[in-house]
Each structure stands twice: as C-alpha cells, then as structure tokens.
Amino acid sequence: MRYLTFALAKGRLAKKTMEILEQVGYTCEEMKDPDSRKLIFVNEEQKIKIFLAKANDVPTYVEYGAADIGVVGKDTILEEGKKLYEVIDLGFGKCRMCVAGPLSAKELLQHGELIRVATKYPNIAKDYFYNKKHQTVEIIKLNGSIELAPIVGLSEVIVDIVETGSTLRENGLEVLEEICGLSARMVVNQVSMKMEQERINKLITDLREVLIKAK
Numbered sequence: 723m724r725y726l727t728f729a730l731a732k733g734r735l736a737k738k739t740m741e742i743l744e745q746v747g748y749t750c751e752e753m754k755d756p757d758s759r760k761l762i763f764v765n766e767e768q769k770i771k772i773f774l775a776k777a778n779d780v781p782t783y784v785e786y787g788a789a790d791i792g793v794v795g796k797d798t799i800l801e802e803g804k805k806l807y808e809v810i811d812l813g814f815g816k817c818r819m820c821v822a823g824p825l826s827a828k829e830l831l832q833h834g835e836l837i838r839v840a841t842k843y844p845n846i847a848k849d850y851f852y853n854k855k856h857q858t859v860e861i862i863k864l865n866g867s868i869e870l871a872p873i874v875g876l877s878e879v880i881v882d883i884v885e886t887g888s889t890l891r892e893n894g895l896e897v898l899e900e901i902c903g904l905s906a907r908m909v910v911n912q913v914s915m916k917m918e919q920e921r922i923n924k925l926i927t928d929l930r931e932v933l934i935k936a937k
C-alpha cells in the first residue's frame with residue numbers, strides 16, 4: 723500500500739487538525755514533541771505521512787501531488803486559487819473575510835470612489851471589488867498587522883479576517899462589508915482522489931461522522 727501524505731497548515735489550525743485526525747484514527751505521536759525540528763512524520767503501520775507547512779503553501783503541495791490531502795483555511799484556498807477538490811468543511815477556525823475601516827470610509831465604499839485597499843489577500847480583494855462590486859480600487863499588499871494601514875493613512879479600508887472583532891475595536895475600526903464566511907477545509911489532490919478513492923472516501927465518511935457527533 724502506498725503512503726497517504728497529509729499537508730497541514732501550521733499555526734492556528736494545527737492543533738484542531740491533529741485532534742480531528744486522531745479522532746478518525748490517524749496518529750503521529752512523534753509530532754507532539756514541542757522541541758522537535760523534524761518536518762515530516764511517518765506512521766508505518768497506518769501508511770501515512772504528515773507534514774506541517776506554511777498555510778499559504780498547503781494548496782501548492784496538494785495541487786502538485788506532493789501531498790494527497792491538505793487541511794487549510796478557506797481564505798487560503800480562495801487566495802491561492804489552485805486546482806484541487808475541497809471535500810469537507812471541518813467547522814473549526816471559523817471567522818469572516820471583511821472589508822473594514824473607520825466608519826467614515828463607509829460613504830467612500832457606497833459611492834464607489836477610487837479607494838486604496840490594504841490586504842494580505844490581494845486576489846480575494848480583487849475578486850470582491852472588481853467582479854462582485856464592479857468598483858475600481860487600488861490594492862496594496864501587506865503581510866500582517868493589516869489594521870495599521872487605515873490608521874497611518876496607507877489605505878482607506880482593509881480586507882482582512884475578523885474573528886472576535888477585538889483587533890478592529892481596539893483600533894477604532896469597524897466591519898463595513900462582509901465578503902464571506904471562512905473555516906478550515908480538507909482539500910484533496912485531483913489525481914489522488916481517483917487513485918486512492920477508497921481510502922480517501924473512508925476518511926471523508928469518518929470525518930463526517932465525527933463532525934456530526936460533535937454537534
């Protein structure tokens with residue numbers, strides 16, 4: 723039997739991802755060592771390999787088939803636009819992709835003004851403003867602390883993730899428009915879906931059962 727390889731997003735989603743995989747019987751004890759610098763873990767018995775990668779890179783590993791399966795946020799899937807199958811909404815890592823800014827920017831948005839939009843997600847922002855709202859905007863790519871942009875005058879609004887809303891609140895910003903809801907998803911390589919149909923379908927069925935029981 724060939725190894726089934728999982729690419730998991732490190733960071734916020736990693737712990738819950740490992741927990742849910744354990745609930746369907748996939749384990750990698752070695753991964754739990756916090757001091758380990760090892761990048762990939764093998765479970766010989768279960769014929770699986772698991773590696774943690776930067777969230778943005780997970781769709782790339784899965785598209786090229788370096789991983790059969792990936793677990794990553796819907797925001798990353800939308801932003802990366804890779805060819806893969808999205809098979810399950812895992813229900814954790816829930817948050818929203820929003821346009822946010824000071825309340826005064828609401829009018830600029832409503833009047834379709836040529837505004838500057840700072841974001842870590844240029845493709846999601848372009849799709850929203852160009853294709854859905856038919857509004858011309860200038861997109862400015864940033865890599866973090868996006869909420870700073872309207873405060874220091876880099877942009878009028880931002881497109882970013884909102885979970886509890888604390889970061890916006892503490893910086894005098896508000897949700898101005900909601901783009902979409904987000905959560906962790908399982909994605910599958912298109913060839914693996916055919917070649918490893920039986921094992922992957924069983925994994926999907928088992929995950930669905932775990933998710934239903936947890937409700």
Ligand SMILES: Nc1ncnc2c1ncn2[C@@H]1O[C@H](COP(=O)(O)OP(=O)(O)OP(=O)(O)O)[C@@H](O)[C@H]1O
Pocket residue numbers: 731732733734735776777778794795796797798815816817866883884885886904905906
């Ligand atoms: N409050 C939140 N902020 C950011 N992401 C969140 C939040 N809540 C849930 N998520 C989800 O968790 C995923 C991973 O977030 P995480 O911060 O670990 O990665 P990242 O944003 O790629 O990290 P970084 O670029 O800082 O390394 C996001 O892609 C998103 O789907």
Ligand SMILES: O=P(O)(O)OC[C@H]1O[C@H](OP(=O)(O)OP(=O)(O)O)[C@H](O)[C@@H]1O
Pocket residue numbers: 865866867868869882883884885886887888889890
């Ligand atoms: O609504 P909240 O619960 O406040 O969460 C949202 C914030 O969390 C994320 O930032 P992160 O912590 O990943 O840091 P970053 O800005 O450096 O990406 C996101 O980009 C928001 O800034």
